Amino acid sequence: MLRRWLFADQLGPHFLDDRHQPLLLIESKAVFRRRAFHRQKAHLVLSALRHRAAELGDQALHLRAETYREALVRVREPVEVNHPTSRRARDLVRSLGRVTVLPPRGFVTAIEDFTAWADERRGTIRLDDFYRYARRHHRVLLDGDEPVGGRWSLDAENRQPPPKRSGPLDVPPPPMPEEDDIDAEVRHDLDRWAAEGIRFVGRDGPRLFPATRTEATTRLHHFLRHRLPKFGPYENAMVTTDPFMAHSLLSSSFNLGLLDPMEAIRGAEEAYHTGHAPLPSVEGFVRQLLGWRDFVWHLYWYFEVGHRRSDGVGARRSVPSWFADLDADSVRARCLSDVLAGVRDRGWVHHTPRLMVLNNYAMQRGWRPSELVDWFHRSFVDGYEWAMTANVVGMSQYADLGQMSTKPYAASGEYVNRVSDYCGGCPYDPKGRHGENACPYTGGYWVFLDRTRERLPSTARMARSLRQLDQLDDLPVIKEQERRRGSQAP
Ligand SMILES: Cc1cc2nc3c(=O)[nH]c(=O)nc-3n(C[C@H](O)[C@H](O)[C@H](O)COP(=O)(O)OP(=O)(O)OC[C@H]3O[C@@H](n4cnc5c(N)ncnc54)[C@H](O)[C@@H]3O)c2cc1C
Ligand code: SF4
Numbered sequence: 001m002l003r004r005w006l007f008a009d010q011l012g013p014h015f016l017d018d019r020h021q022p023l024l025l026i027e028s029k030a031v032f033r034r035r036a037f038h039r040q041k042a043h044l045v046l047s048a049l050r051h052r053a054a055e056l057g058d059q060a061l062h063l064r065a066e067t068y069r070e071a072l073v074r075v076r077e078p079v080e081v082n083h084p085t086s087r088r089a090r091d092l093v094r095s096l097g098r099v100t101v102l103p104p105r106g107f108v109t110a111i112e113d114f115t116a117w118a119d120e121r122r123g124t125i126r127l128d129d130f131y132r133y134a135r136r137h138h139r140v141l142l143d144g145d146e147p148v149g150g151r152w153s154l155d156a157e158n159r160q161p162p163p164k165r166s167g168p169l170d171v172p173p174p175p176m177p178e179e180d181d182i183d184a185e186v187r188h189d190l191d192r193w194a195a196e197g198i199r200f201v202g203r204d205g206p207r208l209f210p211a212t213r214t215e216a217t218t219r220l221h222h223f224l225r226h227r228l229p230k231f232g233p234y235e236n237a238m239v240t241t242d243p244f245m246a247h248s249l250l251s252s253s254f255n256l257g258l259l260d261p262m263e264a265i266r267g268a269e270e271a272y273h274t275g276h277a278p279l280p281s282v283e284g285f286v287r288q289l290l291g292w293r294d295f296v297w298h299l300y301w302y303f304e305v306g307h308r309r310s311d312g313v314g315a316r317r318s319v320p321s322w323f324a325d326l327d328a329d330s331v332r333a334r335c336l337s338d339v340l341a342g343v344r345d346r347g348w349v350h351h352t353p354r355l356m357v358l359n360n361y362a363m364q365r366g367w368r369p370s371e372l373v374d375w376f377h378r379s380f381v382d383g384y385e386w387a388m389t390a391n392v393v394g395m396s397q398y399a400d401l402g403q404m405s406t407k408p409y410a411a412s413g414e415y416v417n418r419v420s421d422y423c424g425g426c427p428y429d430p431k432g433r434h435g436e437n438a439c440p441y442t443g444g445y446w447v448f449l450d451r452t453r454e455r456l457p458s459t460a461r462m463a464r465s466l467r468q469l470d471q472l473d474d475l476p477v478i479k480e481q482e483r484r485r486g487s488q489a490p
Contacts, residue, residue, distance in 0.1 A: 003061070005081040005099070007089065008049045009384070010257045012213055015082055015105055023060040024079065025053050026071040032193065035374070038202040038347040039190065041381045046186045047211040048256050054182065055212070068092060072099075082106075085297075086385045106257050107297050108265070108290055109134055114298040125299070125404055128153065131291035140265055140290055141272070141283060148272075153287065154280040158232040162421050168242035169234060172226045174249050177215045179207050201379060202326055202344050209252045209348070209381050216253035223248045224267045225276065232281030236352050238335070238420035243342050247350045248285070251382035254293065261289050288351075296390035299404060308373060308389055310399040313408070313452045315366040319375060322489040323362075326379065330489040333440055334426035335416050336361060347381040352419060355409055359396035363410060364444030365487050366451070369399040402457050410448050413439030428490075434477045440490035446472060447482045 005024040006015055016023075027049060032042055053062035065071035069092075072079070083104035084090045093099045104111065117133050118125055132152050135141060141148045163169065187204070194200060210216035230246035239245065253259045268285050271277040322330045328341035339353040349358075354376075362372055373388040393399045398408035413430030417423040423430045423439075432438035433446065449456070449469050456462050472478070 001077065002080045002100070003075060003077045005079050005093075006052070006060075007081070007084055008045050009085055009255055010082055010106065011048055011052045012106075012257045012260060014260045015257055020059070022077065023056055024075060025049055025056075025060050025062045026068055027062075027064045028066065028068050028071070029064075029193070029198075030067045032198050035378050036199040036201050037378050038343075038381065039200040039204045040202060040207070040347040041378070041383065042190055042200060043183070043186050043204070043207060044209050044211060044252060044347075044381050045256070046189070047183050047207060048258065050182050050186065051212045069096070072096065088385075106254070106260070107294050108138060108261055109294050109298065111298065111301060113137065114294075115302065118298070118302055125302075126406070127291055127295050127404075130295050131287055134290050134294060135286075138262075138265075138290065141269055141286060147283075149279045149283070154232070154283045155287075157280040158235050158284045160233040160237065161418055162234065162237040162239045166241070166421065169230060169239065169245050171230045171246050172222070174227065174244060175218055175222050177207055177210055177212075183207055183211075201324075202347055205345060208346055209249065210258060211256075213258050216250070216258040219253065220248070220250060220259060220264055220267065223250065224264075224271050228268060228271055228277040228281055228285060230281065232278070232284040235284050236419055238339075238350075238352050238357075238416075238422065240334075240338055240421055240425070243346070243349060245350065249348070252348075254289075255382050255384055255387075261293060265290050297386050299390040299394065300386040300388075303389055303400075303403070308393060309370050310393050310401075311369060313363070313366075313398055313401070313455055315363070315368055315397065315399065317366045317368065317487055319362070319367045319371045320487045320489070323367075324375060327489070332427050333490040334428075335420060335422040335441075336490065338422065343379055347379065354391075355396055356411055356416065356419070359392070360409060360411055360441065361444065361490075363397050363408065364441070364448045367487070369393050369397040372397065401455060407457055407459060407462060408448075408452075410445055411441070412445035413441040416441055433472070434474055434481050438478075438481065440482075440485060443478050443482045443485070446475065446478050450475065450479065 001022060003022045003024050027046065053060055061075065063071040063074060078098060080100040080102055081093055082102045084093060093101055117130065135147065136145065210219055227246045234245050237245065250259060254261055265286055268282045272279055272282040326340055326344035328337050328344055331337035331340060335357050339349050339357040342349040342353065369392060373392050376392055377383045377385055377388055390404055394404040396409055413423065417430040427437065428439040429437045430439045430442060433442055446469060449465060453466060
């Protein structure tokens with residue numbers, strides 16, 4: 001009988017077909033030698049794999065080896081595997097000769113369906129269009145053939161600033177996992193590996209993200225019942241005292257394969273139909289999961305291999321060490337310091353800090369997209385290569401000059417001030433363009449527009465920003481100030 005190999009991101013029941021099929025789980029130490037992963041990410045992945053091995057008992061052969069190849073030498077039966085999620089792993093399984101590769105799982109839309117959809121668009125590939133297609137194709141939140149409520153996107157209702165009252169959002173916190181003996185063993189092994197010279201980044205800490213299906217479904221059901229109603233309005237807001245807001249904190253669970261995205265999508269739909277959550281929140285969540293998550297997965301395979309190394313806006317500076325090493329204490333800018341500390345302490349911050357604080361700063365300063373891809377992959381508990389092409393290269397850095405997005409996500413400190421409570425307690429002034437207290441995001445924004453104007457899209461919105469740029473009589477002073485600041489910690 002064929003033995004099914006489960007990679008460490010294929011751990012849920014939807015990666016199996018037969019309760020009695022022999023299984024294979026492999027822990028490769030070389031994976032951790034290759035890159036300096038966040039310590040909590042290394043812990044989560046190993047903990048999830050070992051918990052799955054313990055659950056499966058005799059059904060699974062659990063091997064620990066230096067490399068996958070070395071482990072496979074010890075397996076006698078022919079092996080099959082669901083399509084891996086990275087090119088490197090796909091090339092490995094193909095090169096082994098004796099491994100049958102099955103179609104991918106863990107995403108909603110099939111690769112052939114996406115390819116047919118994208119080929120029809122002849123190069124104009126946009127999330128909104130794909131999202132409509134996916135809603136219709138999988139019959140999600142539909143009334144006949146039209147969207148429930150009459151509109152495909154309720155984003156306009158979902159852009160509220162943080163509540164005026166300071167302090168955490170008024171939602172019950174997500175249930176946290178309890179560590180057990182397997183976690184203790186993982187921590188011990190990682191300490192040993194670190195002593196042997198394997199490098200990690202970030203701080204160790206209690207495990208915050210689910211490592212088993214039970215932990216993941218508990219968090220999902222709690223989210224659908226108690227947190228989803230507030231998800232929409234504050235989706236984009238950032239609050240210093242509340243890193244989680246009403247986000248689901250489930251990305252690592254989907255990406256480890258503990259949860260099937262469709263079960264969460266149907267659960268959110270049900271929460272709407274039973275009156276537990278309003279439509280804008282439900283639609284907002286479905287757009288993230290059915291829209292964005294599937295979209296970025298497919299673009300990873302659809303775009304050429306070279307897309308990862310795109311550098312359309314001419315970003316040639318190296319990522320500085322204070323950023324790479326998560327040295328939040330060296331940063332005075334309150335937004336960036338808080339977000340970098342969140343990555344250091346948890347390996348997770350929500351979408352807006354990733355896009356508008358970390359990436360916005362990197363793009364303004366001209367840091368190399370390929371180095372950022374590596375940094376995001378290593379530093380986040382949910383970081384996977386398939387998520388990088390679109391999220392980092394395409395959306396955040398605009399390095400592919402608009403193959404998947406209509407504009408670069410560049411913004412000044414005034415934007416950060418609108419969507420967060422950061423600026424009040426910051427030594428910089430979000431409106432200040434130059435001078436000692438000038439916000440580095442505001443100065444950086446104008447310099448970015450000036451530097452890249454020839455490569456920016458010719459949309460009405462961009463034209464408005466460029467007209468404002470042309471009216472700045474202090475541009476030379478701002479440029480000189482930002483040249484002096486360079487990539488130092490602001
Ligand atoms: C620069 C950058 C890098 C990112 N890298 C990753 C990554 O490596 N892995 C990853 O899973 N997400 C990534 N994201 C997307 C997003 O930030 C995280 O999925 C989200 O913050 C995880 O928190 P959550 O589970 O509470 O999400 P929620 O806000 O609750 O959203 C629900 C779910 O939607 C999915 N989702 C939403 N947006 C995206 C997106 N753009 N891409 C993929 N899935 C999405 C996630 O599975 C998430 O769990 C990245 C975003 C940016 C801007
Ligand atoms: S003033 Fe500028 S640096 Fe300070 S928190 Fe606001 S956006 Fe960030």
